[in-house]
Amino acid sequence: MTMIFGVPLAVFMGQLLLGLINGAFYALLSLGLAVIFGLLKIVNFAHGAMYMLGAFATLLGMRYLGINYWAALLLAPLFVGLFGMLIERFLLRRIAHLDHLYGLLLTFGIALILEGTLVNFFGVSGARYPTPEALQGGYQTGFMFLPKYRAFVLVAAIVVCLFTWYMIERTRLGAYLRAGTENPALMQAFGVNVPLLITLTYGFGVALAAFAGVLAAPLYPVSPTMGSNLLIVVFAVVVIGGMGSILGAVITGLTMGLIEGLTKVYYPEAANTVIFLVMILVLLIRPAGLFGKEA
Amino acid sequence: MTFIKKSLTTAVALAATAAMATTAQAEISDGEVRIGYLADMSGTYRDLAGPGGLEALRMAVEDFGGDVNGAPIQVFSADDRNSADVGASTVREWIDTRNVDMVAGLVASSVTIAVTRVLEEHDSFGIVSASAASSITNEHCTPNHIHWVYDTYPLANGTARAIVEEEGGDTWFMLTADYAFGHALEGDVTRVVEEAGGEVVGRVRHPFPTDDFSSYILQAQGSGAQIIGLANAGADTVNSIMTAAQFGVTEAGQQLAGLLVFLNDVYAMGLEDTQGLLLTTGWYWNMDDESREWAERYYERTNRMPTMVQAGIYSSTMHYLQAVEATGSDDPATVREYMMDQEINDFFARNGRLREDGRMIHDMYLAQVKSPEASEHDWDLYEILATIPAEEAYRPLSESQCKLVQN
Numbered sequence: 001m002t003m004i005f006g007v008p009l010a011v012f013m014g015q016l017l018l019g020l021i022n023g024a025f026y027a028l029l030s031l032g033l034a035v036i037f038g039l040l041k042i043v044n045f046a047h048g049a050m051y052m053l054g055a056f057a058t059l060l061g062m063r064y065l066g067i068n069y070w071a072a073l074l075l076a077p078l079f080v081g082l083f084g085m086l087i088e089r090f091l092l093r094r095i096a097h098l099d100h101l102y103g104l105l106l107t108f109g110i111a112l113i114l115e116g117t118l119v120n121f122f123g124v125s126g127a128r129y130p131t132p133e134a135l136q137g138g139y140q141t142g143f144m145f146l147p148k149y150r151a152f153v154l155v156a157a158i159v160v161c162l163f164t165w166y167m168i169e170r171t172r173l174g175a176y177l178r179a180g181t182e183n184p185a186l187m188q189a190f191g192v193n194v195p196l197l198i199t200l201t202y203g204f205g206v207a208l209a210a211f212a213g214v215l216a217a218p219l220y221p222v223s224p225t226m227g228s229n230l231l232i233v234v235f236a237v238v239v240i241g242g243m244g245s246i247l248g249a250v251i252t253g254l255t256m257g258l259i260e261g262l263t264k265v266y267y268p269e270a271a272n273t274v275i276f277l278v279m280i281l282v283l284l285i286r287p288a289g290l291f292g293k294e295a
Numbered sequence: 296m297t298f299i300k301k302s303l304t305t306a307v308a309l310a311a312t313a314a315m316a317t318t319a320q321a322e323i324s325d326g327e328v329r330i331g332y333l334a335d336m337s338g339t340y341r342d343l344a345g346p347g348g349l350e351a352l353r354m355a356v357e358d359f360g361g362d363v364n365g366a367p368i369q370v371f372s373a374d375d376r377n378s379a380d381v382g383a384s385t386v387r388e389w390i391d392t393r394n395v396d397m398v399a400g401l402v403a404s405s406v407t408i409a410v411t412r413v414l415e416e417h418d419s420f421g422i423v424s425a426s427a428a429s430s431i432t433n434e435h436c437t438p439n440h441i442h443w444v445y446d447t448y449p450l451a452n453g454t455a456r457a458i459v460e461e462e463g464g465d466t467w468f469m470l471t472a473d474y475a476f477g478h479a480l481e482g483d484v485t486r487v488v489e490e491a492g493g494e495v496v497g498r499v500r501h502p503f504p505t506d507d508f509s510s511y512i513l514q515a516q517g518s519g520a521q522i523i524g525l526a527n528a529g530a531d532t533v534n535s536i537m538t539a540a541q542f543g544v545t546e547a548g549q550q551l552a553g554l555l556v557f558l559n560d561v562y563a564m565g566l567e568d569t570q571g572l573l574l575t576t577g578w579y580w581n582m583d584d585e586s587r588e589w590a591e592r593y594y595e596r597t598n599r600m601p602t603m604v605q606a607g608i609y610s611s612t613m614h615y616l617q618a619v620e621a622t623g624s625d626d627p628a629t630v631r632e633y634m635m636d637q638e639i640n641d642f643f644a645r646n647g648r649l650r651e652d653g654r655m656i657h658d659m660y661l662a663q664v665k666s667p668e669a670s671e672h673d674w675d676l677y678e679i680l681a682t683i684p685a686e687e688a689y690r691p692l693s694e695s696q697c698k699l700v701q702n
Binding site: 014022269 | 337339502510534547
């Protein structure tokens with residue numbers, strides 16, 4: 001059997017694939033953060049809570065309204081996106097002219113309130129969401145048993161990431177967005193409704209987090225704390241990729257998933273810390289992040 | 296001169312009164328019994344003790360009548376957030392500013408070990424109800440705490456022994472939470488498996504807490520072991536079991552052994568994924584009439600059935616208050632000595648007694664999770680297969696490394 005640093009090739013390949021799937025989650029979440037920070041300059045600490053709300057919307061939608069998984073894939077991000085727009089319109093906008101730190105504190109507070117409220121009602125043990133029937137079972141790939149659902153997650157996440165990148169970097173709407181954040185006064189003079197654009201962008205960024213939440217629902221127990229555990233890692237990913245860089249967030253997300261996956265094989269004790277080590281290294285060598293532009 | 300004489304006499308008289316006051320109240324300090332409840336109120340371990348444990352504690356205080364020999368019982372609580380630092384500094388503050396008499400709850404073993412050191416330094420008292428590490432009354436024992444509900448020794452002794460001896464699971468792969476509790480459980484399981492003629496062929500230590508277990512499950516699959524032993528708890532165990540189901544672990548012929556599984560975990564996962572799971576428990580709400588009666592009273596207050604930890608918090612608080620009442624004192628050494636002299640038998644503990652190392656030993660139970668067909672309602676989850684007698688369940692004193700035990 002071929003061995004790679006003392007690990008059989010088959011196991012090694014399996015771990016790479018799992019790392020990539022986790023990386024897809026990091027990519028989706030850090031993409032939303034990057035969009036919001038890049039265009040609105042808000043450090044959105046409520047992002048983990050929005051991811052959690054996406055999963056909860058899926059679970060409760062099934063329990064009480066009979067909404068199936070495929071519908072939830074569309075409806076949950078829509079619902080959470082609308083909720084995000086309300087937050088932007090009635091809370092964040094009021095402090096938009098202040099230092100970024102206030103936005104960070106406000107969103108952090110929102111996250112704590114949402115989490116605390118749900119803990120009160122649902123506890124922390126988490127609830128199960130069944131894997132949709134069409135995606136049950138798995139493939140015997142030769143080197144590992146790959147559950148169908150995880151393969152689906154990988155594909156869905158990458159498609160959505162590419163779509164977002166295309167929207168922002170290659171379409172007219174995306175150009176408006178970028179211009180609106182660069183020079184809002186001038187854009188408004190051209191007759192573009194900049195405040196609306198900003199509300200929509202925040203809603204969209206948050207909807208991306210909720211989409212990741214829907215994808216996560218059948219994989220992990222749906223619990224109020226699921227977002228806060230992930231958020232710090234995702235922030236590290238954004239810092240490594242470069243604040244505000246969209247493609248950077250996606251590529252870094254996938255890469256960090258891989259690095260974490262390999263750590264789980266060679267030195268599992270450090271699996272939770274390895275991303276932060278990379279972050280420190282990157283900050284020392286390239287303070288603006290791997291894909292960021294120097295200010 | 297008279298003035299000086301007068302003031303001197305007054306001073307002496309005052310000092311004497313003060314001294315008398317202290318001797319009179321030395322029995323129950325400050326004329327109040329103050330109980331501080333420290334637990335994870337919001338994180339991974341919230342549901343097994345948490346607010347439900349606080350409710351059990353309040354129930355005990357109410358059932359006791361709210362005061363001991365006329366001294367009112369005060370209860371306050373804090374969230375330790377599973378952090379040893381937060382836990383230790385909270386308890387230090389309770390001792391310094393609130394004169395806490397007894398610290399109850401105590402969940403994550405790492406927090407407990409830190410807290411018991413503070414208790415020993417300040418000669419205060421603690422009853423550990425939720426922690427698992429057997430080291431708490433072994434190398435980390437102090438004269439200032441006792442350990443009530445269960446520990447890793449009987450967990451290994453019950454579940455691991457039953458699996459090796461009765462189901463023929465000889466080869467094990469350990470999935471261990473990387474902190475004091477996981478290490479203790481892994482050690483105890485390895486010992487039992489080897490004693491019973493089995494072998495631990497591999498292990499992986501995962502960070503606490505972990506969200507994604509797929510990588511570790513894959514490593515366990517690759518090891519070829521018959522049994523995957525889960526030396527973790529709470530959400531980590533739930534997560535491991537769910538991930539194993541997704542990766543078809545049981546279909547491929549491997550079996551999971553949940554070494555520390557709580558009622559709320561099984562409830563959260565549902566019987567479909569957990570049926571047949573063997574586990575060791577210190578108590579089960581539906582095990583007999585006495586237990587059921589208490590559990591139903593608890594259910595009315597919380598809308599959930601109690602875990603063994605929540606029941607144990609009630610039981611230990613009750614015994615503590617009885618000891619304070621009988622001795623008329625809340626001095627740690629006096630209370631502990633009195634508790635050691637009593638037989639402990641209530642709805643929770645059977646054939647219980649408190650040993651000199653601080654371990655309360657009592658009968659433990661080997662249980663199996665019911666199949667969905669066999670379960671009659673939401674909380675009908677376990678079937679009790681066997682009773683493990685108190686003296687056999689726990690680490691014998693002859694093997695103890697506790698400084699309070701003469702070996």
